[in-house]
Amino acid sequence: MTINGNLLVAGTEKRGPNGEFHGIEAATGKPLPISFGGASPEDVEQAAEQAWQAFATYRETDLEVRAKFLEKIAEEIEAIGDDLVVRAMAETGLPRGRLEGERARTTGQLRLFAREVREGRFQELRFDAGDPSRKPVAKPDLRLRNVALGPVAVFGASNFPLAFSVAGGDTASALAAGCPVVVKAHSAHPGTSELVGRAVQRAVSSTGFHPGTFSLLFDTGFEVGQRLVADSRIRAVGFTGSRRGGTALMEIASKRKQPIPVYAEMSSINPVILFPGALNARATDIAAGFVTSLVLGAGQFCTNPGLILAIDGAALDAFVARTAELLRDVAPQAMLTPSIAKAYCDGVAKLRQHSEVRAVASGRPGSEFEGTAALFETTADAFLANHQLQDEVFGAAGLVVRCRDLQQLEAVLDELEGQLTVALHIADEDEAAARRLVPKLEMLAGRLLVNGFGTGVEVSPAMVHGGPYPATADGRSTSVGTLAIYRFLRPVSYQDFTKALLPAALR
Numbered sequence: 001m002t003i004n005g006n007l008l009v010a011g012t013e014k015r016g017p018n019g020e021f022h023g024i025e026a027a028t029g030k031p032l033p034i035s036f037g038g039a040s041p042e043d044v045e046q047a048a049e050q051a052w053q054a055f056a057t058y059r060e061t062d063l064e065v066r067a068k069f070l071e072k073i074a075e076e077i078e079a080i081g082d083d084l085v086v087r088a089m090a091e092t093g094l095p096r097g098r099l100e101g102e103r104a105r106t107t108g109q110l111r112l113f114a115r116e117v118r119e120g121r122f123q124e125l126r127f128d129a130g131d132p133s134r135k136p137v138a139k140p141d142l143r144l145r146n147v148a149l150g151p152v153a154v155f156g157a158s159n160f161p162l163a164f165s166v167a168g169g170d171t172a173s174a175l176a177a178g179c180p181v182v183v184k185a186h187s188a189h190p191g192t193s194e195l196v197g198r199a200v201q202r203a204v205s206s207t208g209f210h211p212g213t214f215s216l217l218f219d220t221g222f223e224v225g226q227r228l229v230a231d232s233r234i235r236a237v238g239f240t241g242s243r244r245g246g247t248a249l250m251e252i253a254s255k256r257k258q259p260i261p262v263y264a265e266m267s268s269i270n271p272v273i274l275f276p277g278a279l280n281a282r283a284t285d286i287a288a289g290f291v292t293s294l295v296l297g298a299g300q301f302c303t304n305p306g307l308i309l310a311i312d313g314a315a316l317d318a319f320v321a322r323t324a325e326l327l328r329d330v331a332p333q334a335m336l337t338p339s340i341a342k343a344y345c346d347g348v349a350k351l352r353q354h355s356e357v358r359a360v361a362s363g364r365p366g367s368e369f370e371g372t373a374a375l376f377e378t379t380a381d382a383f384l385a386n387h388q389l390q391d392e393v394f395g396a397a398g399l400v401v402r403c404r405d406l407q408q409l410e411a412v413l414d415e416l417e418g419q420l421t422v423a424l425h426i427a428d429e430d431e432a433a434a435r436r437l438v439p440k441l442e443m444l445a446g447r448l449l450v451n452g453f454g455t456g457v458e459v460s461p462a463m464v465h466g467g468p469y470p471a472t473a474d475g476r477s478t479s480v481g482t483l484a485i486y487r488f489l490r491p492v493s494y495q496d497f498t499k500a501l502l503p504a505a506l507r
Contacts, residue, residue, distance in 0.1 A: 001080050001081075001083045001084070001195055001198070003034050003087070003191045003194050003195065004034070004194070005020075005034045005035050005036040005037060005190070005194070005218075006037070006194070007037065007039055007043055007215075007216065007217055007218060008194070008197045008198065008201050008214075008215060008216040009043060009046055009047050009050070009215045009216075009217070010046065010047060010050035010051075010054075010211040010212040010214075010215055011201065011204065011205065011211025011212075012211070014043075015037045016036070016037025016038045016039045016040065016043065016217075016218055017037060017038075017040050018037065018038035018039060018040045018043075018219075018220060018223075018224075019037070019038045019220035019221075020035040020036060020037050020038065020220065021035065021036055021038070021187060021190070021218075021220050022034070022035050022036070023036070023090075023091045023188075023189065023190045023191050024091070024188070024337060024338065025090050025091070026090070026091060026092050026093030026334045026335065026336055026337060026338075026369065027093050027334040027369060027370075028369065029338045029368075029369050032090060032091065032191065034191065036190045036194075036218045037218065038218055038219050038220035038221070038224065039217040039218060039219060039224045041223075041227060043217060043224075044217065044224055044227045044228060044231065045231075047182045047212075047215035047217060047228075048151065048182060048228070048231040048233045048234060049212075049233065050210075050211065050212025050215065051151035051180040051181070051182050051212045051213070051215065051233065051234075052150070052151055052180075052212070052233040053210060053212050054151075054180045054209065054210035054211070054212035054213045055148070055150055055151055055179070055180050055212075057209075057210055058148075058178060058179075058180055058209060058210060058213050059147065059148040059178040059179070060178070060503075061178065061209070063117050063118060063120055064118060065207070066117050066175075066176070066178070067114040067115070067117040067118045068114070068207065069175070069203060069204075069207045069209065070110045070111070070113055070114040070117065070172065070175060070176060071110065071111055071114045072203040072206060072207060073110050073167055073172075073175075073199060073200050073203040074106075074107035074108075074110040074111055074114075075203075076199035076200070076202050076203050077103065077106065077107055077110075077167060077196060077199045078103075078107055079199070080195055080196075080199060083195065084103065084162075084192065084195050084196070085099050085100055085103065087189075087191045087192050087195060088161050088162065088189060088192040090191075091161065091188065091189040091190075091191060091192055092161050092188065092189055092192075092336050093298075093333070093334030093335060093336060093369075094161075094297065094336075098297060099161075099162070102160060102161070102162045102163050103162050105162075105163045105459060106162040106163045106167060106168060108459060109163070109168075109169055109172050109459045109480075110167065110172050112459060112460075112482065113172045113173060113175075113176035113482070113485065114176075116176060116482045116485060117176050120505075122146060122176075122177070122482075122485045122486065122489065123145045123146050123505055124144065124145065124146050124491065125143075125144070125145050125505055125506065126142075126143065126144040126145075127142075127143050127506070128141070128142040128143070129141060130142070130496065140495050140496050141495065141496050141497075142493055142494070142495055143493070143494045143497070143502065143506040144491055144492065144493045144494070145491070145492060145494075145503060145505055145506055146486075146489040146490065146491055146492075147178075147489065147490060147491075147492050148177050148178030148179045148488060148489060149177070149179060149235040149236050149261075149488050149489065149490055150179060150233070150234070150235030150236070151179060151180045151181070151182060151233055151234050151235060152170070152174040152179045152180070152181050152182070152234070152235065152236045152237070152238060152488055153181075153182050153183075153184065153225075153228040153229060153231075153234045153236075153237045153238070154166075154168075154170045154171050154174065154181050154182070154183045154184070154237075154238045154239075155183075155184050155186070155225060155237070155238065155239040155240070155241065155245075155249075156168075156183060156184065156185050156186035156189075156193060157186060157240035157241060158186050158188045158189075158241065158300075158336050158337065158340065159240075159297070159300045159301065159302070159336055160240070161186075161188075161189040161192045161193070162192070162196065164240045164479075165183075165185070165186060165189070165192070165193060165196070166183050166185065166193045166196040166197050166200065166216060167196050167199065167200055169459075169479050169480055169484060170238030170239075170240075170263070170479060170484075171183065171200075171238075173238075173479075173484035173485045173487065173488060174236070174238065174487075174488045175213075175214075176485050177485050177486075177487075177488035177489050178488075179235070179236070179488045180210075180212055180213045180214065181213070181214055181215075182214075182215045182216075182217065182228060182234070183197065183214075183215070183216045183217065184217050184219060184224055184225045184228060185197070185216055185217065185218050185219075187218070187219070187220075188336055188337045188340075190218060193216065193218075194216070197214075197216035200214045200216075201214060201216075222248075225249065226248075226249075226252055229249050229252045229253050229260075229262070230252050230256060232256070232257070232258065234260065235260055236260055236261050236262075236263065236487065236488055237249055237253060237260065237261070237262040237263065237264070238263050238479070238487070239262060239263065239264040239265070239266075239473075240264075240265045240302070240479070241264075241265075241266065242266060242267070243266040243267040243392075243470050245264075245266075246262070246264030246265075246266040246470075246473060247264075247266070249262050249264060250262045250264060250473055261473075261474065261487070262473050263472070263473060263474060263477055263479065263487050264472060264473040265302060265420075265465070265466070265471070265472050265473075265479055266470050266471065266472065266473070267392045267417075267470045267471065268302055268303070268392065268418075268419045268420040268421070268467065268470075268471045269304075269306035269307045269390065269392050269416075269419065270303055270304060270305050270306060270307065270419055270420060270421045270422070270423070270454045271305075271307045271308075271309055271413070271416065271419060271422050271423070272290065272305045272307065272308050272309070272422075272423045272425065272453065273309050273310070273409070273413075273422065273423065273424050273425065273437075274286065274308060274309070274310035274316070274319065274425050275310075275424065275425060275426045275427070275430035275433060275434060276311055276313075276315065276429075276430065277426065277427030277428070277429040277430040278425040278426050278427045278430055278451075279310060279311075279315035279316060279318075279319060279425075280315045280427075281427050282427075283315050283316075283318040283319040283322065284318065284319070284322040286319060286425055287319050287320075287322035287323040287326065288322070288326060289452075289453060290305060290308070290323060290398070290453065291323055291326040291327060291330070291373075292453075293305050293453035293454075293455045294373060294396050294398050295327075295330050295333070295363070295373050295396045296455050297333075297455075298333035298334065298335050298336075298370075298371045298395060298396055299344075299371065299373070299394070299395040299396030299397065300335065300336055300340070300394060300395060301455050302420060303420055303421050303453075303454035303455050303456075303457060304394075304395075304396070304454075304455060305398065305423065305453050305454060305455070306392065306393065306397065306398055306399065307390075307398070307399055307401065308398060308399070308400040308401065309401050309403060309409050309412055309413070310400070310401075310402065310403065310409075311402075311403050311404070311405060311406065311409065312402040312403065312404065316400075316402065320360060320375075320377065320400055323360075323361070323375055323398075324360050324361030324375060325361075327361045327362065327363050327373050327374075327375055328361055328362070328363065328364075329363070329364070330363035330364065330372075330373045330396075331363065331364055331366075332363060332364055332365060332366025332367070332370035332371060332372045333366075333370055333371055333396075334369055334370050335369060335370060335371045335395065338368070338369055340394065340395075341368065341369050341370065341371060342368075343394065344371050344393065344394060344395035344397070345368075345371075347391070347393035347394070347395070347397065348372075348374050348393060348395075348397050351374070351376050351389075351393065351397065351399070352374075352376070354378075354386070354389070356378050356379070356382035356385075356386060356389075357376050357377070357378045357382070357389070357399070358376065358377050358378070359374070359375075359376055360375040360376060360377050360400070361374070361375045362374040362375070363396075371395045371396055372396075373396035373397070374396070374397045374398075375397075375398050375399075375400070376397070376398070376399045376400070377399065377400040377401070377402060378399065378400075378401055378402070379401070379402050380401050380402060380403040380404065380408045380409070380411070380412050383401045383412060383415075384411065384412060384415055387415075390415075390416065390417060406433055410437065410440070413437070413440060413441070413444065414440075416444060417468075417469070417470055417471075418444065418445070418467045418468025418469050418470060418471040418472075418475060419444055419445040419446075419467050419468075419471050420445060420446055420447065420454065420465065420466070420467045420471045420472075421445055421446070421447045421448070421449060421454030421467075422441050422444060422445040422447075422448050422449070423448075423449040423450075423451075423452060423453055423454055424437075424441075424448070424449065424450050424451075425450075425451055426450060426451065434450075443468070444467075444468065445467045445468075445471070446464040446465065446466040446467035446468075446471065446472070446475065446478065447463075447464050447465070447467075457480050459480055459481065460481055460482075461481055461482045461483070462481065463478065463480050463481035464478045464480075464481065464483070465478050465479050465480035465481065466478040466479060474487075494506060
């Protein structure tokens with residue numbers, strides 16, 4: 001499949017005139033062939049206007065036709081073949097197996113939303129018959145359905161070049177809801193983005209939809225994303241990335257004449273609570289599972305287990321010792337971009353230099369483009385006194401917090417910011433203590449796990465990938481699973497409409 005470095009705007013392609021950049025080979029930091037042109041303000045204007053024009057018809061498409069469109073996108077992605085995986089491997093440093101699995105997840109969630117569209121439950125149709133004879137006031141006829149918000153700006157994520165990018169969960173759920181999409185590709189994997197963007201563009205064309213249903217823009221800085229969020233025709237935003245980036249977009253959206261929702265997934269350290277019974281029974285087994293989760297994908301998961309909470313003692317010593325032993329044999333892994341690698345190294349160095357933190361172990365050293373796994377520990381007193389120890393280190397770094405007792409562990413939980421996940425490791429004798437914590441943990445995170453780790457987010461109707469701020473901008477939502485479609489819908493009630501005026505679904 002050909003990569004040209006062009007923008008894909010409403011069924012057309014053109015060279016972006018606003019500077020140029022190259023994809024970077026993650027393992028070496030060297031530029032890859034083919035440069036990409038950044039979009040101009042006029043390109044953003046065209047994409048937004050064409051999306052708005054497409055919205056008039058796409059929002060009312062037959063549900064079966066819309067479902068087939070989502071399935072067609074999945075087929076077109078699969079038709080790219082190995083070229084997609086090879087390019088993504090070069091741009092991200094991720095291994096083949098991980099990317100082949102991510103491609104399957106991407107096409108699988110498109111097909112999952114196709115099934116959701118066919119079933120039509122997301123419309124939330126409600127009928128409340130009128131009663132003109134009711135006294136003292138006649139009862140009106142009321143009917144309700146959910147309608148699409150409008151064009152959605154989707155920002156590709158650095159750490160998931162397929163599943164959270166051009167045709168990832170935000171795009172799939174927005175299209176399923178009836179919203180055209182304008183994607184701002186991530187500069188970390190532009191070639192991968194173009195290949196997938198062309199697949200979506202082909203699906204739009206073959207289905208006969210308005211070409212403005214989908215556009216793909218590249219940016220050499222931040223201007224394209226900022227202009228998209230500020231554009232009056234964009235009615236919602238899907239974002240996965242840093243807290244700094246997400247809050248900047250939220251600020252732009254809030255200052256619009258008509259503010260819009262920004263569904264931003266931003267920051268989480270995903271606490272793991274090791275209860276005494278579980279530690280006494282299987283400390284070394286838990287350590288093995290923790291290390292596997294910590295270093296998966298060089299730790300570049302938003303659900304990476306970055307914080308371990310446990311009661312000080314011999315059982316915790318055994319867990320830390322086994323974790324340290326396993327980490328020393330872990331090979332360094334290429335990180336997504338040179339800048340992410342540098343930020344990780346800086347974060348690890350900051351922990352290493354902290355007076356209240358002890359470095360426990362690290363993996364084998366690597367190049368400047370690789371991340372070396374690291375484990376640290378501190379006391380609950382120090383953690384509570386130093387808020388910066390809550391800062392996310394994006395990579396395979398973990399911090400063990402030694403607590404005096406369960407009461408102090410609970411005090412640490414009280415000080416934590418919103419999280420995507422919290423994992424509880426328990427034995428039978430821990431259930432009573434864990435049960436007391438569950439109501440508190442429900443207020444802290446969007447997904448609670450028992451005897452597992454948060455890495456590995458199942459795409460299913462019952463999944464929640466979200467949580468209170470700063471895990472996400474809106475803790476009432478999820479970016480994974482079928483509930484994600486509701487981010488891009490709003491309810492409308494129709495009172496005393498004649499049959500001819502009613503939308504077809506409500507007649």
